[in-house]
Amino acid sequence: MSRHKPQELSSHELLARIGLSEAHPFDLLDDEPLEGPRGDPGAVLRARYQSLVQSQPFTPGQLVAWKPGLKNKRVPRYGQPAVVIEVLETPVLDREDEAGSTYFREPLDVVLGLLWDEGPARGEFVTFYYDSRRFRATDEEG
Incomplete structure:
Protein backbone atom coordinates (compact mmCIF):
# COMPACT_ATOMS: atom_id res chain seq x y z
CA MET A 1 0.00 0.00 0.00
CA SER A 2 1.35 3.40 -0.87
CA ARG A 3 0.74 6.41 1.24
CA HIS A 4 -0.55 9.44 -0.52
CA LEU A 45 -42.09 37.60 -3.20
CA ARG A 46 -44.83 39.04 -5.40
CA ALA A 47 -42.35 41.24 -7.29
CA ARG A 48 -39.95 38.32 -7.88
CA TYR A 49 -42.86 36.14 -9.04
CA GLN A 50 -43.98 38.83 -11.51
CA SER A 51 -40.42 39.13 -12.81
CA LEU A 52 -40.12 35.35 -13.21
CA VAL A 53 -43.38 34.92 -15.14
CA GLN A 54 -42.77 37.95 -17.37
CA SER A 55 -40.99 36.21 -20.23
CA GLN A 56 -39.52 37.68 -23.36
CA PRO A 57 -38.44 35.89 -26.51
CA PHE A 58 -34.70 35.61 -27.07
CA THR A 59 -32.83 35.10 -30.33
CA PRO A 60 -29.39 33.64 -30.97
CA GLY A 61 -26.70 36.31 -30.73
CA GLN A 62 -28.67 38.43 -28.25
CA LEU A 63 -26.97 39.53 -25.01
CA VAL A 64 -28.75 38.69 -21.76
CA ALA A 65 -28.15 38.98 -18.00
CA TRP A 66 -29.85 37.75 -14.84
CA LYS A 67 -33.05 39.51 -13.79
CA PRO A 68 -32.56 41.06 -10.33
CA GLY A 69 -33.24 38.58 -7.55
CA LEU A 70 -33.57 35.54 -9.86
CA LYS A 71 -29.97 34.27 -10.08
CA ASN A 72 -29.88 30.60 -9.05
CA LYS A 73 -26.53 29.46 -10.45
CA ARG A 74 -22.96 30.54 -9.75
CA VAL A 75 -22.28 31.75 -13.30
CA PRO A 76 -22.70 34.13 -14.88
CA ARG A 77 -22.29 36.67 -12.09
CA TYR A 78 -24.80 39.50 -11.77
CA GLY A 79 -23.96 42.07 -14.43
CA GLN A 80 -21.86 39.63 -16.49
CA PRO A 81 -23.33 39.36 -19.99
CA ALA A 82 -24.06 36.07 -21.70
CA VAL A 83 -24.92 35.50 -25.36
CA VAL A 84 -27.86 33.39 -26.48
CA ILE A 85 -26.56 30.38 -28.41
CA GLU A 86 -29.82 28.47 -28.85
CA VAL A 87 -33.45 28.66 -27.73
CA LEU A 88 -34.82 25.15 -27.23
CA GLU A 89 -38.30 24.43 -28.52
CA THR A 90 -38.73 21.73 -25.86
CA PRO A 91 -37.09 22.47 -22.50
CA VAL A 92 -34.71 19.94 -20.97
CA LEU A 93 -35.67 19.22 -17.38
CA ASP A 94 -32.80 19.35 -14.90
CA ARG A 95 -32.14 15.79 -13.77
CA GLU A 96 -31.47 16.70 -10.15
CA ASP A 97 -32.95 13.83 -8.13
CA GLU A 98 -33.57 15.63 -4.86
CA ALA A 99 -36.97 17.32 -4.71
CA GLY A 100 -35.52 19.77 -2.17
CA SER A 101 -32.98 21.08 -4.70
CA THR A 102 -33.57 24.44 -6.36
CA TYR A 103 -32.75 22.72 -9.65
CA PHE A 104 -35.27 19.85 -9.34
CA ARG A 105 -37.04 19.57 -12.71
CA GLU A 106 -36.05 23.14 -13.61
CA PRO A 107 -37.03 23.75 -17.27
CA LEU A 108 -33.77 24.54 -19.09
CA ASP A 109 -34.84 26.14 -22.36
CA VAL A 110 -31.95 28.34 -23.43
CA VAL A 111 -28.26 27.69 -24.07
CA LEU A 112 -26.07 30.65 -23.14
CA GLY A 113 -22.41 31.28 -23.88
CA LEU A 114 -20.13 33.25 -21.59
CA LEU A 115 -16.48 33.89 -20.96
CA TRP A 116 -15.09 31.88 -18.05
CA ASP A 117 -13.55 34.44 -15.74
CA GLU A 118 -11.37 32.53 -13.29
CA GLY A 119 -8.58 30.00 -13.02
CA PRO A 120 -6.50 28.54 -15.82
CA ALA A 121 -9.48 28.56 -18.22
CA ARG A 122 -9.97 32.32 -17.79
CA GLY A 123 -11.18 33.84 -21.07
CA GLU A 124 -12.44 30.55 -22.56
CA PHE A 125 -15.90 30.54 -24.15
CA VAL A 126 -18.20 28.06 -22.38
CA THR A 127 -21.89 27.19 -22.74
CA PHE A 128 -24.51 26.19 -20.18
CA TYR A 129 -28.25 25.47 -20.15
CA TYR A 130 -30.54 27.83 -18.20
CA ASP A 131 -34.16 28.68 -17.46
CA SER A 132 -34.79 31.69 -19.74
CA ARG A 133 -37.44 33.14 -17.39
CA ARG A 134 -34.59 34.20 -15.09
CA PHE A 135 -32.92 36.39 -17.75
CA ARG A 136 -33.56 39.73 -19.42
CA ALA A 137 -32.25 41.14 -22.67
CA THR A 138 -29.45 43.68 -22.27
CA ASP A 139 -29.42 44.83 -25.90
CA GLU A 140 -31.86 45.23 -28.74
CA GLU A 141 -29.73 43.60 -31.42
CA GLY A 142 -29.84 39.86 -32.03
Whole structure:
Protein backbone atom coordinates (compact mmCIF):
# COMPACT_ATOMS: atom_id res chain seq x y z
CA MET A 1 0.00 0.00 0.00
CA SER A 2 1.35 3.40 -0.87
CA ARG A 3 0.74 6.41 1.24
CA HIS A 4 -0.55 9.44 -0.52
CA LYS A 5 0.41 12.74 1.06
CA PRO A 6 -2.54 15.15 0.93
CA GLN A 7 -1.93 18.29 -1.09
CA GLU A 8 -1.56 21.33 1.14
CA LEU A 9 -3.79 24.25 0.20
CA SER A 10 -3.63 27.86 1.23
CA SER A 11 -6.77 29.32 2.79
CA HIS A 12 -7.40 31.27 -0.45
CA GLU A 13 -7.11 28.08 -2.54
CA LEU A 14 -9.43 26.19 -0.19
CA LEU A 15 -12.05 28.95 -0.29
CA ALA A 16 -11.81 29.10 -4.09
CA ARG A 17 -12.40 25.33 -4.32
CA ILE A 18 -15.67 25.62 -2.41
CA GLY A 19 -16.80 28.64 -4.40
CA LEU A 20 -15.81 31.44 -2.02
CA SER A 21 -13.26 34.12 -2.78
CA GLU A 22 -12.73 37.84 -2.50
CA ALA A 23 -14.06 38.16 -6.04
CA HIS A 24 -17.19 36.15 -5.14
CA PRO A 25 -17.88 36.76 -1.45
CA PHE A 26 -20.87 35.15 0.21
CA ASP A 27 -21.88 35.72 3.79
CA LEU A 28 -22.50 32.19 5.03
CA LEU A 29 -23.95 33.51 8.27
CA ASP A 30 -26.45 35.91 6.71
CA ASP A 31 -29.76 34.85 8.15
CA GLU A 32 -31.41 38.25 8.33
CA PRO A 33 -34.89 38.24 6.75
CA LEU A 34 -35.35 39.86 3.35
CA GLU A 35 -37.45 42.94 3.59
CA GLY A 36 -39.39 44.67 0.89
CA PRO A 37 -41.12 48.02 0.86
CA ARG A 38 -42.12 48.98 4.41
CA GLY A 39 -40.70 45.70 5.76
CA ASP A 40 -43.08 43.48 3.74
CA PRO A 41 -41.30 40.30 2.51
CA GLY A 42 -44.55 39.35 0.75
CA ALA A 43 -44.11 42.34 -1.54
CA VAL A 44 -40.65 41.06 -2.48
CA LEU A 45 -42.09 37.60 -3.20
CA ARG A 46 -44.83 39.04 -5.40
CA ALA A 47 -42.35 41.24 -7.29
CA ARG A 48 -39.95 38.32 -7.88
CA TYR A 49 -42.86 36.14 -9.04
CA GLN A 50 -43.98 38.83 -11.51
CA SER A 51 -40.42 39.13 -12.81
CA LEU A 52 -40.12 35.35 -13.21
CA VAL A 53 -43.38 34.92 -15.14
CA GLN A 54 -42.77 37.95 -17.37
CA SER A 55 -40.99 36.21 -20.23
CA GLN A 56 -39.52 37.68 -23.36
CA PRO A 57 -38.44 35.89 -26.51
CA PHE A 58 -34.70 35.61 -27.07
CA THR A 59 -32.83 35.10 -30.33
CA PRO A 60 -29.39 33.64 -30.97
CA GLY A 61 -26.70 36.31 -30.73
CA GLN A 62 -28.67 38.43 -28.25
CA LEU A 63 -26.97 39.53 -25.01
CA VAL A 64 -28.75 38.69 -21.76
CA ALA A 65 -28.15 38.98 -18.00
CA TRP A 66 -29.85 37.75 -14.84
CA LYS A 67 -33.05 39.51 -13.79
CA PRO A 68 -32.56 41.06 -10.33
CA GLY A 69 -33.24 38.58 -7.55
CA LEU A 70 -33.57 35.54 -9.86
CA LYS A 71 -29.97 34.27 -10.08
CA ASN A 72 -29.88 30.60 -9.05
CA LYS A 73 -26.53 29.46 -10.45
CA ARG A 74 -22.96 30.54 -9.75
CA VAL A 75 -22.28 31.75 -13.30
CA PRO A 76 -22.70 34.13 -14.88
CA ARG A 77 -22.29 36.67 -12.09
CA TYR A 78 -24.80 39.50 -11.77
CA GLY A 79 -23.96 42.07 -14.43
CA GLN A 80 -21.86 39.63 -16.49
CA PRO A 81 -23.33 39.36 -19.99
CA ALA A 82 -24.06 36.07 -21.70
CA VAL A 83 -24.92 35.50 -25.36
CA VAL A 84 -27.86 33.39 -26.48
CA ILE A 85 -26.56 30.38 -28.41
CA GLU A 86 -29.82 28.47 -28.85
CA VAL A 87 -33.45 28.66 -27.73
CA LEU A 88 -34.82 25.15 -27.23
CA GLU A 89 -38.30 24.43 -28.52
CA THR A 90 -38.73 21.73 -25.86
CA PRO A 91 -37.09 22.47 -22.50
CA VAL A 92 -34.71 19.94 -20.97
CA LEU A 93 -35.67 19.22 -17.38
CA ASP A 94 -32.80 19.35 -14.90
CA ARG A 95 -32.14 15.79 -13.77
CA GLU A 96 -31.47 16.70 -10.15
CA ASP A 97 -32.95 13.83 -8.13
CA GLU A 98 -33.57 15.63 -4.86
CA ALA A 99 -36.97 17.32 -4.71
CA GLY A 100 -35.52 19.77 -2.17
CA SER A 101 -32.98 21.08 -4.70
CA THR A 102 -33.57 24.44 -6.36
CA TYR A 103 -32.75 22.72 -9.65
CA PHE A 104 -35.27 19.85 -9.34
CA ARG A 105 -37.04 19.57 -12.71
CA GLU A 106 -36.05 23.14 -13.61
CA PRO A 107 -37.03 23.75 -17.27
CA LEU A 108 -33.77 24.54 -19.09
CA ASP A 109 -34.84 26.14 -22.36
CA VAL A 110 -31.95 28.34 -23.43
CA VAL A 111 -28.26 27.69 -24.07
CA LEU A 112 -26.07 30.65 -23.14
CA GLY A 113 -22.41 31.28 -23.88
CA LEU A 114 -20.13 33.25 -21.59
CA LEU A 115 -16.48 33.89 -20.96
CA TRP A 116 -15.09 31.88 -18.05
CA ASP A 117 -13.55 34.44 -15.74
CA GLU A 118 -11.37 32.53 -13.29
CA GLY A 119 -8.58 30.00 -13.02
CA PRO A 120 -6.50 28.54 -15.82
CA ALA A 121 -9.48 28.56 -18.22
CA ARG A 122 -9.97 32.32 -17.79
CA GLY A 123 -11.18 33.84 -21.07
CA GLU A 124 -12.44 30.55 -22.56
CA PHE A 125 -15.90 30.54 -24.15
CA VAL A 126 -18.20 28.06 -22.38
CA THR A 127 -21.89 27.19 -22.74
CA PHE A 128 -24.51 26.19 -20.18
CA TYR A 129 -28.25 25.47 -20.15
CA TYR A 130 -30.54 27.83 -18.20
CA ASP A 131 -34.16 28.68 -17.46
CA SER A 132 -34.79 31.69 -19.74
CA ARG A 133 -37.44 33.14 -17.39
CA ARG A 134 -34.59 34.20 -15.09
CA PHE A 135 -32.92 36.39 -17.75
CA ARG A 136 -33.56 39.73 -19.42
CA ALA A 137 -32.25 41.14 -22.67
CA THR A 138 -29.45 43.68 -22.27
CA ASP A 139 -29.42 44.83 -25.90
CA GLU A 140 -31.86 45.23 -28.74
CA GLU A 141 -29.73 43.60 -31.42
CA GLY A 142 -29.84 39.86 -32.03
